[in-house]
Amino acid sequence: MTNSKRRRLTAASALLGGVLVLTACSSGSHKAAAGDEDSSQAKADAAAAKKSSEAQITITPKDGSDNASINNSAAVTVSKGTLTDVTMTTQSGTAVAGRLSADQKSWKPTGQLARSTTYKVAATAKDSAGLVAHENASFTTVSPANSFIGNFTPEDGSTVGVGMPVSINFDKAITNKAAVQKGVTVTSTSGQEVACHWFNANRMDCRPETYWKEGSTVTLKLALDGVEGASGVYGVQQKTVTFKIGRNxxxxxxxxxxxxxxxxxxxxxxxxxxxxxxxxxxxxxxxxxxxxxxxxxxxxxxxxxxxxxxxxxxxxxxxxxxxxxxxxxxxxxxxxxxxxxxxxxxxxxxxxxxxxxxxxxxxxxxxxxxxxxxxxxxxxxxxxxxxxxxxxxxxxxxxxxxxxxxxxxxxxxx
Incomplete structure (x- = not known):
């Protein structure tokens, strides 16, 4: 190799080395900049967190739910804070009355909801530092087509003769009879054993072996809210009924x-x-x-x-x-x-x-x-x-x- 070729190779190597060094230095400079940005973002996040409320609002049923119960499922609760405002409205804007607990930790509607209705809930709470939190949700209640009720006799508070059975007529055919019957209890102060009998898919009667004891009190409890009586068809009743047995x-x-x-x-x-x-x-x-x-x-x-x-x-x-x-x-x-x-x-x-x-x-x-x-x-x-x-x-x-x-x-x- 001639001296002139050797000098050109050395120069090229030096140039390549310079490029490599330059590339390495460029990479190091970028990492340093990113680190500075991460540090700044962390500081910003920490500052924002200090300004965020610790109050945690929970709305049930959860946002987007359907086939929701019309009885006791709707509620708003808060942890690490107190509720300051809750509004619940139908899709058309009709307000739903509700009651805030004494400690301002929970809110519930005061009445039964309507079937096949979409409700919107907006809740506000604040923590001990006075910082405010907001939460919103909407849900749709079970429709008449997807729910069943039991029409029962005798009426609550009535006095009846010793032969009066509890008779329940369901407005939908019940295929899951065991689950529905489990949600129905009939008891008497007389201590008599009570058994229920299905005449068909819509009617169930309950009675003791012999006539009711005169002067006794009979209690019917319907715990059918959310019980699946048939495929995709749910109960909506949560009710206690009492009636008195008169003279024999x-x-x-x-x-x-x-x-x-x-x-x-x-x-x-x-x-x-x-x-x-x-x-x-x-x-x-x-x-x-x-x-x-x-x-x-x-x-x-x-x-x-x-x-x-x-x-x-x-x-x-x-x-x-x-x-x-x-x-x-x-x-x-x-x-x-x-x-x-x-x-x-x-x-x-x-x-x-x-x-x-x-x-x-x-x-x-x-x-x-x-x-x-x-x-x-x-x-x-x-x-x-x-x-x-x-x-x-x-x-x-x-x-x-x-x-x-x-x-x-x-x-x-x-």
Whole structure:
């Protein structure tokens, strides 16, 4: 290699080295700048944190929820602070009333929410330093199509006869019967065992083995909120109902003797002549529970299948007095003013009902029908005997007493 070539190579190496050094120095200068920026950002974050509230607001149901409960699910709570303002509105802007706890740590609506409604919640809180925090959420409650309710009898606070079962009719078919039944409890101060029986996918009745103890108190608890009764269909009820059992009154109708003995606590207090169903239209036999009372009501044969050739009812009485329902299919025990006094206690003439002597207008309290009406209550038992007809179906009215205890318990989903 010549001296001139050696000098050019050395110069090139020096230049390359300079470039490499320069590149290395450039890299080092960038790291130093980034470090300065990180330090500045950390200081800024720390300063911002000092200005942020420590109050932590929680809104339930969480933002974006659907199928939310209409009962107790909506709430706002705060930790490390106190709530200063909570507003809850429907999508249309209607305000929802609520109550703030005494310690200002929680807020809840005061009433039940509406189904199939979107609600917006805005909450403000402050911490001990007075720094303010905000939180917002929206959720949609369960729709009628995706929820079920149970319509129950008897009513809360009522006094009923010893034969009154708890009867619940659900507005949707229940496929998950075990879960729903688990959410229903019926207890009595008498200590009697209570069992529930499913007649079908919509109806469940609950009763003890024998009639309720007179003077006892029965409590029905519905804990169905959020319970999935069928696929995608949830309960919305959270309710406690109590009712009292009155005196023990059971009346015995004998279609053969055409007399009714009214007993209280096992003792006969009155015997009343009756007229039951005719041989062509016999009255059901069995234990029947009074489910409704009407001082006067209309009865038309067409509603229960008794029609003339023209399709009109064989009878249409617009003012049947002192009527009390015994079955869903139309069996009543009621006053009769159109039959002569000699009919009662002598001949069975009705289309299947049990008739007692009465007057038009239901205005004479001395009539046998008026006495029985005034001394009867929802839940009293009327036992009909010797008609020659079949025993009434247990699900035809509130008449589950016509099923023995083993069969009754076999219909439980528990």
């Amino acid at each position: 009154q059971v009346s015995y109708v004998d279609a053969k003797t055409k007399q009714m003995k009214v007993t209280q606590d096992g003792k006969t207090v009155k015997t009343i002549p009756i007229s039951a169903g005719s041989p062509e239209h016999t009255t059901y036999e069995g234990q029947m529970v009074i489910s409704e009372k009407f001082k006067q009501t209309r009865m038309n044969g067409a509603t229960v299948g008794f029609t003339d050739d023209d399709g009109k009812g064989e009878y249409d009485i617009k003012d049947v007095p002192h009527a009390m329902r015994l079955t869903n299919s139309g069996t009543f025990i009621h006053g009769n003013y159109w039959g002569g006094p000699s009919v009662f206690g002598s001949v069975n003439t009705s289309h299947g009902c049990v008739g007692l002597q009465d007057v038009k207008g239901a205005g004479d309290a001395n009539m046998p029908a008026a006495w029985f009406y005034n001394n009867s209550m929802i839940g009293d038992v009327v036992v009909v005997q010797n008609t020659g007809d079949k025993t009434v179906s247990p699900d035809n009215g509130l008449n589950g007493w016509n099923m023995d205890w083993a069969q009754w318990k076999a219909g439980s989903a528990a």
